[in-house]
Amino acid sequence: MIWDSRHECMEREAIEQLQLERLQSTINRVYRNVFFYKKKFDSLKILPDEIQSVKDLPCFPLTAKEDLRESYPYGMFALPLREVVRIHSSSGVTGKPTVTGYTRNDLQHWSQLTARVLTAGGVTKDDVVQITFKYGLFTGAFGLHHGAELIGASVIPMSTGNTSKQVQIMQDYRTTALVSTPSYALLLARYLGAEGIDPKNLSLKLGLFGGEPCPESLRKEIEDRLFISVTDNYGVSEVMGPGVAAECEFKNGLHLYEDHFIAEIIDPQTLQILPPGAEGELVLTTLSKEAFPLVRYRTRDITSLDLSPCSCGRTLMRMKKVLGRSDDIIIIKGVNVFPSQVESILIEVEGVEPRYQIIVDRTEGVDTLEVKVEVNEKVFSDEIKNLQNISSQIERKFREIIGVSAQIKLVAPESLQPLEGKAPKVIDRRKTKS
Ligand code: DLL
Numbered sequence: 085m086i087w088d089s090r091h092e093c094m095e096r097e098a099i100e101q102l103q104l105e106r107l108q109s110t111i112n113r114v115y116r117n118v119f120f121y122k123k124k125f126d127s128l129k130i131l132p133d134e135i136q137s138v139k140d141l142p143c144f145p146l147t148a149k150e151d152l153r154e155s156y157p158y159g160m161f162a163l164p165l166r167e168v169v170r171i172h173s174s175s176g177v178t179g180k181p182t183v184t185g186y187t188r189n190d191l192q193h194w195s196q197l198t199a200r201v202l203t204a205g206g207v208t209k210d211d212v213v214q215i216t217f218k219y220g221l222f223t224g225a226f227g228l229h230h231g232a233e234l235i236g237a238s239v240i241p242m243s244t245g246n247t248s249k250q251v252q253i254m255q256d257y258r259t260t261a262l263v264s265t266p267s268y269a270l271l272l273a274r275y276l277g278a279e280g281i282d283p284k285n286l287s288l289k290l291g292l293f294g295g296e297p298c299p300e301s302l303r304k305e306i307e308d309r310l311f312i313s314v315t316d317n318y319g320v321s322e323v324m325g326p327g328v329a330a331e332c333e334f335k336n337g338l339h340l341y342e343d344h345f346i347a348e349i350i351d352p353q354t355l356q357i358l359p360p361g362a363e364g365e366l367v368l369t370t371l372s373k374e375a376f377p378l379v380r381y382r383t384r385d386i387t388s389l390d391l392s393p394c395s396c397g398r399t400l401m402r403m404k405k406v407l408g409r410s411d412d413i414i415i416i417k418g419v420n421v422f423p424s425q426v427e428s429i430l431i432e433v434e435g436v437e438p439r440y441q442i443i444v445d446r447t448e449g450v451d452t453l454e455v456k457v458e459v460n461e462k463v464f465s466d467e468i469k470n471l472q473n474i475s476s477q478i479e480r481k482f483r484e485i486i487g488v489s490a491q492i493k494l495v496a497p498e499s500l501q502p503l504e505g506k507a508p509k510v511i512d513r514r515k516t517k518s
Contacts, residue, residue, distance in 0.1 A: 087203035087235070088196065091343045092398045099342050099399070103138050106371035107346065111135050111144070114377050117162040120155055121379065141346060141369065142357055146380045152182040152322060161185050161375055168375050173221045174321045182322055184223075185375035191230070193372050197327030197341055198231025204332045204339065204396075205292040205315035207261050209236030212287070214254060216264040217295065218244040223325025224295050228263050231327070237261070244268075245498075247275050258287040266291075266298035266306060266314075267438050271498075273309040274437075274460055283310045294318060294326055297406050297424055301431050302438065303335075316405060320383050322376075323368050329403050337390050337402030344372045347403065348380070349389055352410035363388045365410045366403065384409045412510050414444055416451045419488050423509045426455065429481045435463035435474055439500050445513040453490040455482075461497050 086092050094102070114121040115132045124145045125132070134140060152160055161168065168185040186194065207213060213232045217224035219241060232239045240257060242250055250272065253259065262269060269291055276283055288310060293303075294317040303314045317330035318338050328345055329338035340347050349364040350357055358364040366383045370376075386409065390402045408422040415421075423442065430438045437458040445452045457478065463470065475492040482490040500507050 085203050085206070085208065086396070086398065087200040089397075091341075092200060092339070092400055094343070094399055096399060100138055102343055103346055103371060104135075106343075107138060107141065107369065108132075108135050110369070110371055110373075110377050111379065113162055114379055118160055118377075120151060120160055138346060141348070141380065144379055146350075146355065146367065146382055147378055148382050149182060149322070149384075153180045156180050157183040158185070160378075162377050163187060163375050170226075171221075172223045172226070172321060172325065181221075184321060184325075187374040190372075190374050190376075193344065194227055194324055194327055195230040195234045197324070197344060198228045199234045200231075200341065201294075201317045201327055201330035202228065202231050202235055202237070202261075202263075202292060204330050204398075205261075205317070206290045206313060206333065207232065207235060207237055207292070211235075211237040211260045211290070212240065212258055213237045213261045213263060214240045214242055214250070214257075214259040216242050216244060216250060216262065216268055223319070223321040227319070227325040227327055228292070232263075244501075247272060251275065251279070251281065254286055254288065255281075260287050261290040261292060262288060262312070263292045265295045266293040266302050266316075267296065269293060269306050269310070269314075270302065271437060271460075273306060277309070278460070278462055286310075288312050291315070292317060294330075297408075297427065299405070299424060299428060299431075301428055305431060318385075318403070318406065320368070320381075320385075323370055323378055323381055323383075324373070328368070332394065332396040332398060334395055336394070337404055339394070339396075339398050339400040340389075340403050342400050345370060347389060347401070349387070350382075352384075352386075360389050360391050360401075363404075363407065384411045386410055414442065414453075414510055414512065416444060416453050416488050419486065421453075421486055421488065425486055429478065429485055430457060432481070433474060433477055435459055435470075436478070436494070437497065440509070441500055441507060442510045443513065444510070451514070453488055454493060455490050456493045456495050456500060458497055458500050459494045463494075464496055 111132045167187050170186040173181040173183045219225040291312045291314040298316045315331040319326035319328040329340040331338050346369040348367040352365040366385045368381050370378050386407045387403045408424050427438050439458040441456045443454040478492045
């Protein structure tokens with residue numbers, strides 16, 4: 085099913101024409117109303133009128149998360165606060181949070197976009213949708229909540245935590261669609277197993293996961309354990325929240341909502357634009373945002389773009405599942421380590437959750453790697469001997485698969501789960517030492 089076929093199935097020429105019109109208007113608005121952009125464009129001697137084609141976009145400067153932090157809290161808003169009806173912020177785990185604002189129109193667009201995400205994942209007005217993202221400053225819950233209501237589904241705003249209550253509600257209210265992070269879905273699946281609840285007796289049929297990477301191995305494990313169909317959706321709070329890109333039933337890349345965002349891929353080192361198909365960092369420009377427009381925002385997410393047609397009928401380009409983050413690649417003793425590699429190791433170990441934190445340090449000139457890994461309730465209350473077994477199993481896999489030695493520290497269930505937002509996956513203490 086397609087929520088908005090008028091926009092999701094446009095001819096390429098029509099998409100590009102719409103993008104150009106919206107881009108010209110965005111560039112003009114930010115130049116007039118956002119001091120940061122006026123200063124930047126002036127220093128590079130570029131005028132908003134120079135945008136004659138979408139291909140001219142790379143002449144404009146990139147925007148980085150640090151730029152938003154320096155404008156904390158409202159410095160990058162393009163409209164006065166009286167026009168802003170909602171404020172969210174990013175989790176801010178690696179510094180000052182970034183603040184985003186929405187006008188009434190922005191909220192309407194946002195609901196339309198998350199309705200596209202949910203419809204692509206199979207949600208209809210007959211579904212009962214349980215939302216397990218934190219309701220608060222994080223964009224995940226409110227964003228998808230309004231899209232689900234727009235579709236006409238029955239929404240259960242559960243928020244995070246309290247797994248036994250989540251399961252009870254899921255059973256009693258006959259939840260059919262679970263909106264969550266993939267790691268929380270796995271935790272739920274394992275909880276059901278530990279409690280002897282057969283997932284086949286639940287009404288659950290769909291999982292709509294986002295907010296963090298969902299590698300194929302994790303999708304498969306959750307689909308097999310919960311007997312549901314899982315789709316991945318992507319978003320970034322600074323550019324909107326959820327509702328930037330989402331998988332359709334073919335699960336072969338995430339359709340990017342190009343009528344609201346222009347996507348580019350750059351080499352994170354040289355900042356050169358890369359062609360379709362090449363892996364690099366995703367850069368997004370908002371096309372419809374009124375309160376908080378962004379030009380060429382560096383997401384730090386590594387992916388590639390695919391313009392080939394999809395069997396679902398949508399003409400929107402697809403981005404590959406996020407492979408990692410350009411700022412999360414850890415080079416330890418010369419070896420490149422991606423957090424996604426760590427995830428795939430942990431998924432294979434019974435008793436641990438794919439929730440971890442990597443701490444890199446340097447002692448007497450030698451790099452050290454410590455990985456904190458959450459174990460499940462059952463293992464946590466097990467004998468020390470079993471815990472030792474698990475950590476040496478993980479240590480061995482690290483040496484064999486990644487090629488570096490790591491010290492594994494098993495920690496209590498849910499102890500790495502922050503109260504709000506997401507915990508940083510990598511803490512590099514070497515940066516503060518050099
Ligand atoms: O996570 C927005 C969101 C909420 C999207 C719920 C989907 C569902 P932030 O907190 O700003 O916003 O985090 C954005 O999370 O740059 C990616 O690194 C990561 N991320 C989000 N979705 C995915 C995904 C929300 N499907 C950052 N796959 C992004 C991989 C994802 N990474």
